[in-house]
Amino acid sequence: MKKISWLVVIMCLTMIIFNQPLMKLGASLNVDTGITHYQLVVDGVKKDIYTFNKDINEILEKEEIELKNKDYIAKNIVDKKTKIEVIRCHEEFIEEKQEIAYEKEVKYDKEIKKGVRNIVEQGETGEKVIQYGVVYENGKEKERYVKDEKVIKEPKKEVIVEGQKEVIVVASRSNLTAKQVLTMRSTAYTHTGNRTATGTYPGVGTIAVDPRVIPLGTRVFVEGYGNAVARDTGGAIKGNIIDVFLNSKGECNKWGRRTVKVYILD
Structure with a gap:
């Protein structure tokens, strides 16, 4: 022990004279001096410390x-020295406004043509205030969390009405649309001198129908015939059959009995 003590004294003197850290001298002589080399890092400034x-x-x-x-x-070991770093830690609170998206409600209406969408109640965005806690370490943001959240304006729901009524294009050049299409049997009739069931004299564009299937006064488009109005009835016109009016018996014979599509117009 006396030898080691005298050795330490000599090393200390050498350190003073030659400006050599005692720890380095001890390492070169393979002697444990008991001195620890610390590197202290505080507020970005580094400092080497040698101490018992x-x-x-x-x-x-x-x-x-x-x-x-x-x-x-x-604390960690770096290049055989103990690095001690003081982490400056503080917390700040900040507030941030954010929009709240509004919901959309879609209602369906069978009386409006399919594909038509009407906004009946305009939606409005809401607003909320979010308070964040922000943790900083050595001046850099380390963590952010939501501390509090408060709604200052409730969003208003948007209401949309969407049509569900089926629209059928009768002919590309006619600009007619139909709400229903019926496949029916068709015959033809001509002048009899009598008035129709609705009190008018028949003409081209008049058809006889079963009012239980097609109500009187209904506008239709008959495939191969054209636009017509259901103005008449007949004893043989029952169920899924129509009788179209033509100007002569010859035209009626030519029409004959056939299956046609009847478009019920809007």
């Missing part, structure tokens, strides 16, 4: 370094 003291808190106290609030110490 192993208590980090005492080392910081001696260097007049104070830990505040949430400050903490990070």
Whole structure:
């Protein structure tokens, strides 16, 4: 022990004379001097410390370094030296406004043509205030979390009415649309001198129908015949059959009995 003590004294003197850290001299002589090399990093400033003291808190106290609030110490070994870094930690609170998207409600209406959409109640965005807690370490943001959230304006729901009524194009050049299409048997009749069931004299564009299938007064488009109005009835016209009016018996014979599509117009 006496030899080691005298050796330490000699090494200390050598350190003073040659400006060599005692720890390096000890390492070159393969002697454990008991001195620890610390690299202290505080507020971005590095400082090398050689000391017998192993208590980090005492080392910081001696260097007049104070830990505040949430400050903490990070310790690790770097290149055979103990790195002590003081992490300056603080928390701030910030507020941020955000929009709240409004919901959309779609209602369906069978009286409106399919594909038509009407906004009956305009939607409005809401607004909320979010308070964040932001944690900083050594001046850099480390963590962000939601501390509080408050709605300051409720969003208003948007209401849309969407048509469901089927629209059938009768002919590309006629600009007619139909709400229903019936496949029916058709015959033809001509002048009899009698009035129709609706009190008019028949003419081209008049058809006889079963009012239980097609109500009187209904506008239709008959395939191969054209536009017509259901104005008449007949004893043989029952169920899924129509009788179209033509100007002569010859035209009626030519028409004969056939299956046609009858478009019920809007």
